[in-house]
Amino acid sequence: MNRAALLVLADGRFPAGGYAHSGGAEAAVKAGRLTDTASLEEFCRGRLHTSGAVAASLAAAAALGLDPGALDRAADARTPSPALRAVARRLGRQLVRAARAAWPHQRLDALVRDFPKGAHQPVVLGVAAHAAGLGPEDAAYCSAHEGVSGPATAVVRLLGLDPFEATAVLARLAPDVDRVARDAVAAAHRAAREGIDTLPARSAPLLEIGAEAHAAWPVRLFAS
Amino acid sequence: MHLGHHxxxxxxxxxxxxxxxxxxxxxxxxxxxxxxxxxxxxVAALCRALRQELSLAVVTNDIYTREDARFLLREAVLPPERITAVETGACPHTAIRDDISANLEAVEDLEDTVGPLDLVLVESGGDNLTATFSRGLVDAQVFVIDVAGGDDIPRKGGPGVTTADLLVVNKTDLAPHVGSDLERMAADARAQRGDLPVVFQSLRGEAGVRDVADWVRARLAAWTA
Amino acid sequence: MTPPGGVRARAEILARGDGHGRTALPLLAGEGPLAVRRTRGTGTGARVLLVGAMSGPLGGDHFTVTARAAAGARLSVGSAAATLALPGQDRAGARHEVRLAVDDDAELRWLPEQLISAHGSDLEVVTRVDLAPTARLVLREEQVLGRAGEEPGRLSSRLTLRIGGHCLLDQELACGPGAPAGWDGPAGLGGHRAVGQLLVARPEFATEPPVTRMLAEGAALLPLPGPAVLVSAVAPDGLRLRRLLDAALAALG
Structure with missing residues (x-):
């Protein structure tokens, strides 16, 4: 176990392209659903317990050593929005590049070979965590954390929200992140025993619909 | 290190x-x-000057998604498949310096889709004097200022003015109208940059982008040598 | 586990081509609160109505509906009225399972009325669809959260679609009291009280997939990673949701 590697992987400055994505926050701001600190918190909480929980489970399962190809198909099935599938693959491709430079590993090389246009980001994250000497719990934490820190950072830029308040939102969400990470690890172990179909599939309708609306805008600040 | 590694x-x-x-x-x-x-x-002028002799493509990094890419498309300087816009989450300098992964991906995708390329121009959206490109993204960088921004910019320096491989002082035709002293700008640039080259240009003038295009050709000759 | 207080009931429908271009129903069986009736079909297809003989599902109930369209069948299934999930005498949750299978050269149109999650109810719906590679499907699911002006019960609904054994869609929606926090927030339902899915699978989508598009502010047409599309929609109420999904189906032709 090499816990310090988790800080490197989870650092918002890890160069894997995340800064250009709002996790659906830009669409929610435009639609008037995300306007202040309180709605940011609710947005992040909803995202965390739906697509965030799915992503954390996929990441934990990949870190546990489950087949990335099967996990990638499971991620596809859990992402009905084509825009979000494309985003997940782009971010996966960007992450594998950074991860290979940081922690060269044959499982990362295999991901590049098998998915030249990128595998779903949570799957890559799990394999990267493994390459970094981390375990399923670390991968789940990293995934759950970035699933809420991304939108929070974006909303600071989109709404000019007080960055201290945005950070306080993340602090208040910490117990939820703990729960999601714990459940994700349990889900990964269950998937190892009973099959990948048992992974959670919770969805957030407005994230999926909003992602398609956002992808159709001619002009936007964030890639998603 | 992974440079030059297969x-x-x-x-x-x-x-x-x-x-x-x-x-x-x-x-x-x-x-x-x-x-x-x-x-x-x-960038548009370079594309016009070089597209006959080189296979080239452009990646734009804008504050808003596709503004510059749209300009280039409207000007029809290159076919649309040779122009890619990278989204930057309102931070072009992050995309070109701190986290270059989206740009690297865009460059690779261009090489994959439009075939072997000789040259890729990576443009960064309007930022400030501190914006420079990562050496992991570009092999050489051009920093563009203009006479209308004040003739003290070369004196003030900053990483772009000081370290760019080429400094371009643009819109020289406006100098008399805005009261900028080109001689002084040249002297200040020399003081800041030593032997690094500086080009004064007016895209409206007869020479247009010629000097910058010549500099690009020389870099390319050195790259492929 | 279903405690003894709940009702277990099954309904089964099997349709197949009769060899003369029409659809036969060799099996049409329901029990207890799940009755099934053949109604007048249109053209050569068979039409079946699910008729609720009593209210429910109540807490503790466990219903299973199975339908299969075998080769040559054109089967359309609807329901006589909305399904109302209600709280039961015992506090256990209710479970409603729907298992649908469509063989090659067969079509199923599964268009039940809305599911209404009444205050205090606790229902888990599991819908599993297995299609052969050239099967055709239209499936509609609508969840309405609470009767007029009422807080909803707890509802979880999981929908999976497999074509040729390959899973194209696995989607779970959880809402109401006890659902993971944020379900009604700006990422989840944003205060909308009706949410629906229209799932359409056609073999020709493999070569000519429909284009992703917004159908309304709260509805998008989402091509899945295979020959099927999902229309995902939210609306303030069931009526407006139905209009969105009807328009989406019409747009698909």
Whole structure:
């Protein structure tokens, strides 16, 4: 176990392209659903317990050593929005590049070979965590954390929200992140025993619909 | 270090000079500089000047998704498949310096889809004087300022003015109208940059982008040598 | 586990081509609160109505509906009225399972009325669809959260679609009291009280997939990673949701 590697992987400055994505926050701001600190918190909480929980489970399962190809198909099935599938693959491709430079590993090389246009980001994250000497719990934490820190950072830029308040939102969400990470690890172990179909599939309708609306805008600040 | 190292698969790490198949990849030149100094116009002029002799493509990094890419498309300087817009989450300088992964991906995708390229121009959206490109993204960078922004910019320096491989002082035709002293700008630039080259240009003049295009040709000759 | 207080009931429908271009129903069986009736079909297809003989599902109930369209069948299934999930005498949750299978050269149109999650109810719906590679499907699911002006019960609904054994869609929606926090927030339902899915699978989508598009502010047409599309929609109420989904189906032709 090499816990310090988790800080490197989870650092918002890890160069894997995340800064250009709002996790659906830009669409929610435009639609008037995300306007202040309180709605940011609710947005992040909803995202965390739906697509965030799915992503954390996929990441934990990949870190546990489950087949990335099967996990990638499971991620596809859990992402009905084509825009979000494309985003997940782009971010996966960007992450594998950074991860290979940081922690060269044959499982990362295999991901590049098998998915030249990128595998779903949570799957890559799990394999990267493994390459970094981390375990399923670390991968789940990293995934759950970035699933809420991304939108929070974006909303600071989109709404000019007080960055201290945005950070306080993340602090208040910490117990939820703990729960999601714990459940994700349990889900990964269950998937190892009973099959990948048992992974959670919770969805957030407005994230999926909003992602398609956002992808159709001619002009936007964030890639998603 | 992974420079010059061969990797499996298409996603090379950072600044590898070769494509996965061993061939030398396209030369990448970055163009940055403050808002409104004529970066996109310079890119457009370069495309017009070089497209007969080179296979080239452009990646734009904008504050808003596709503004500069749209300008280039409207000007029809290149076919649309040779122009890619990278989204930057309102931070072009992050995309060209701190986290270059989206740009590297865009460059690789261009090489994959439109075939072997000689040159990729990576333009950064209007930012400030501190914006510079990562050496992991570009092989050389051009910093574009203009006379209308004040003739004290070369004296003030900053990483762009001081370290760019080429400094372009644009819109020289406006100098008399805005009271900028070109001699002074040249002297200040020399003091800041030593032997690094400086080009004064007016895209409206007869020479247009010629000097910058010649500089690009020389870099390309050195790259492929 | 279903405690002894709940009702277990099954309904089964099997349709197949009769060899003369029409659809036969060799099996049409329901029990207890799940009755099934053949109604007048249109053209050569068979039409079946699910008729609720009593209210429910209540807490503790466990219903299973199975339908299969075998080769040559054109089967359309609807329901006589909305399904109302209600709280039961015992506090256990209710479970409603729907298992649908469509063989090659067969079509199923599964268009039940809305599911209404009444205050205090606790229902888990599991819908599993297995299609052969050239099967055709239209499936509509609508969840309405609470009767007029009422807080909803707890509802979880999981929908999976497999074509040729390959899973194209696995989607779970959880809402109401006890659902993971944020379900009604700006990422989840954003205060909308009706949410629906229209799932359409056609073999020709493999070569000519429909284009992703917004159908309304709260509805998008989402091509899945295979020959099927999902229309995902939210609306303030069931009526407006139905209009969105009807328009989406019409747009698909």
């Amino acid at each position: 990797h499996d698969g298409p996603a090379a790490v950072s600044a590898d000079a070769h494509r996965p198949d061993g061939t030398r990849r396209a030369l990448r030149i970055g163009l940055g500089g403050p808002v409104g100094t004529g970066k996109t116009a310079t």
